[in-house]
Amino acid sequence: MKIYVDESIQTEHHRQMAGVLPDLRDMLCRELAVPMEACQLAIVAVLGLPDQPLINAEIMILPKSDRTPQKLRAVCDRIRQILSEVSGTHVAVRAATLDPETYIALK
Secondary structure (H helix, E strand, C coil): CEEEEEHHHHHHHHHHHHHHHHHHHHHHHHHHCHHHCCCCEEEEECCCCCCEEECEEEECCCCCCCCCCCCHHHHHHHHHHHHHHHHHHEEEEEEEEECCCCCCCCC
């Protein structure tokens, strides 16, 4: 998961955002049934337009039968809730499923 944080609030909330990463990873592992080694979370400072959300989280996952649209919406809602609480701002969250036939990961 990449968490894009606008530079206008990044400095102010840097410690809080970094501090919530372990909890986010635990939640993702639990809710999506993935091992911790499969998760990579990063906070990326960006310079965006002032009329966009100041925080934008993007998660990419492989599809599984139990990862229904409803389940993914619930996970995205929880991500938004956690990040909104720590930042005090509106958060946009996007989820995309990867094509298992073409996905390649070297670790």
